[in-house]
Amino acid sequence: MSGDGDFQPRVLAFLCHWCSYAGADLAGISRLQYPPNVRVVRVPCSGAVNPLWILKALQRGVDGVLVSGCHPGDCHYLAGNYVARRRLALLKDLLDYVGMEPGRVSFSWVSAAEGQKFAQIIREVTETVRALGPGRKLVKEVATDD
Amino acid sequence: MTEPASLARSLLEEGRVEVVVGYRPGTLPLRARPHFAFSPEQAAQFIWDRTCTPDLTVYLPRLKGRRVAVFVKGCDARSLVVLLQERQLSREQLVVIGLECPGVVTPDKLPPEQYQALTSATVEGEQVLLRGGSQLERVPVEQLLADPCRTCQHPDPVIQDYLIPTNCGRREREDPYGVVAQFERLEREERWVRLEREVADCIGCYACRQACPLCYCPDCFTDRFQPRWVGPIWSTSDALFFHLARALHLAGRCVDCGACVRACPLGIDLRHVYKRLEQAVKERFGYVPGLDPEAPPVLGTFRPEDPGDFIK
Ligand code: SF4
Ligand code: SF4
Ligand code: FES
Numbered sequence: 001m002s003g004d005g006d007f008q009p010r011v012l013a014f015l016c017h018w019c020s021y022a023g024a025d026l027a028g029i030s031r032l033q034y035p036p037n038v039r040v041v042r043v044p045c046s047g048a049v050n051p052l053w054i055l056k057a058l059q060r061g062v063d064g065v066l067v068s069g070c071h072p073g074d075c076h077y078l079a080g081n082y083v084a085r086r087r088l089a090l091l092k093d094l095l096d097y098v099g100m101e102p103g104r105v106s107f108s109w110v111s112a113a114e115g116q117k118f119a120q121i122i123r124e125v126t127e128t129v130r131a132l133g134p135g136r137k138l139v140k141e142v143a144t145d146d
Numbered sequence: 147m148t149e150p151a152s153l154a155r156s157l158l159e160e161g162r163v164e165v166v167v168g169y170r171p172g173t174l175p176l177r178a179r180p181h182f183a184f185s186p187e188q189a190a191q192f193i194w195d196r197t198c199t200p201d202l203t204v205y206l207p208r209l210k211g212r213r214v215a216v217f218v219k220g221c222d223a224r225s226l227v228v229l230l231q232e233r234q235l236s237r238e239q240l241v242v243i244g245l246e247c248p249g250v251v252t253p254d255k256l257p258p259e260q261y262q263a264l265t266s267a268t269v270e271g272e273q274v275l276l277r278g279g280s281q282l283e284r285v286p287v288e289q290l291l292a293d294p295c296r297t298c299q300h301p302d303p304v305i306q307d308y309l310i311p312t313n314c315g316r317r318e319r320e321d322p323y324g325v326v327a328q329f330e331r332l333e334r335e336e337r338w339v340r341l342e343r344e345v346a347d348c349i350g351c352y353a354c355r356q357a358c359p360l361c362y363c364p365d366c367f368t369d370r371f372q373p374r375w376v377g378p379i380w381s382t383s384d385a386l387f388f389h390l391a392r393a394l395h396l397a398g399r400c401v402d403c404g405a406c407v408r409a410c411p412l413g414i415d416l417r418h419v420y421k422r423l424e425q426a427v428k429e430r431f432g433y434v435p436g437l438d439p440e441a442p443p444v445l446g447t448f449r450p451e452d453p454g455d456f457i458k
Contacts, residue, residue, distance in 0.1 A: 052367065052375060052391050059387055072450060082448035086431065090397045092456050093426040094390065098419065099338030108458035121458055137338055140383035
């Protein structure tokens, strides 16, 4: 983690295989520019994202997390994103309530056709997290065990 | 014989159940303890009064498939309903003895020195009589009332086969989310600092988890090694992770029975966090846990029109 001016946030993005990951792919093959701060984890469906992964990422020193899936009605598994929406809403409410910065964790719907939107969201998320500065809350300082 | 005792006795005599789970006087003042009666003789010890604070439904998942009668207050009936909703029990195996609840006391409200000096205590009407040697002190029940009872919206059991009425008066129901509003008034940074401070003493003993009627998973995330979610080197960060993860796992399920707070040897009290999630579930999804045994768990279902305002 570096000083003020040149802080490069690390953003972890959980992207569903069928929509958002394909949207990221489209952004790539369309040669759209977006910040290189994002690390992608491809998941089968947004409904497969365990909220504990998000907490774990923050604990391990990631500066921001994005979860992105198919638009409502478009989930490859029909309802995975609807179930995810309930679960993630509560994660968001919980983090807000206990004092985590808003913007550390973001959510989006990005379809396979929305390369533009994907690039735009990565820009937004990166800038928000950059403005927040390095993630500190929840970070475990002692040497990790594995 | 007390009413709970005679009812339990007849259930066992008639062979309707194998075991009755209820309360008997404890060895410490103001703390009734769980009692399991397998024979009509053992039923004689059952009591029901305002020291019957524990939620006994915590013992039920391990009695799955057996014929059990259980005493439940308002909050306990709701944790029982959640267990039924989640198919941890079947209604057919149960005889539910509802207790109309006027609110229960907890000696945790007394200064520890005062509690340790007590030789006995009894509740008479709206007064608690505290005896320490030759001393006798009367304090109002109000002073020792458990926090959840102050705001309880469902003091009458939502399911029961028998009902034991109360002869005590009913309380005014205080705003259940007063504790939430109070915390929300603090600045964001201060809120995080308070949370950290609250959990900093946590030693990861998981007594809160063990006491919770709804933490029944035989394979809790805290006990897993692949991946390892918490520890083995315990830090405040692990305590935060544990408590945030536990709160999420109880979201839309916690019935505010208060067992976790009472169980903690360090006095860690995160009730307001659980109340916040309860409130969020109510506002977002119009759902209150533990009212309808047939309703699907709130996070196992959805409505297409659920709010999605937080998603870009
Ligand atoms: S989290 Fe605490 S208050 Fe809620 S059901 Fe479990 S033990 Fe009861
Ligand atoms: S009972 Fe208290 S000390 Fe033990 S794990 Fe729970 S909060 Fe931590
Ligand atoms: S497959 Fe994309 S959200 Fe379910």
